[in-house]
Amino acid sequence: VVLMDRGMPKMDGITCARKIMEKNPEAKIIIVSGYEEIGPNGIDESVKQLIKGYITKPCGMGELSQAISRALST
DSSP states (O other), rough: OOEEEOOOSSSSSHHHHHHHHHTTTOOEEEEEEEOOOTTTOOHHHHHHHSEEEEEEEOHHHHHHHHHHHHHHOO
């Protein structure tokens, strides 16, 4: 499971998720962001198909645990 922020220095989380999936299509990526999924620039359908979850910060341990559990079960 890869937990990553949507906004990162040098490479954004969406680009990074695409690169990870090129290397390992079995990766379970969860994006954690201060932006809603439909926030600035949104997330297109091709990215939604790559990732296993999207969590908006701040998030609690319960929400994070559930997202990880869902990602591992897919």
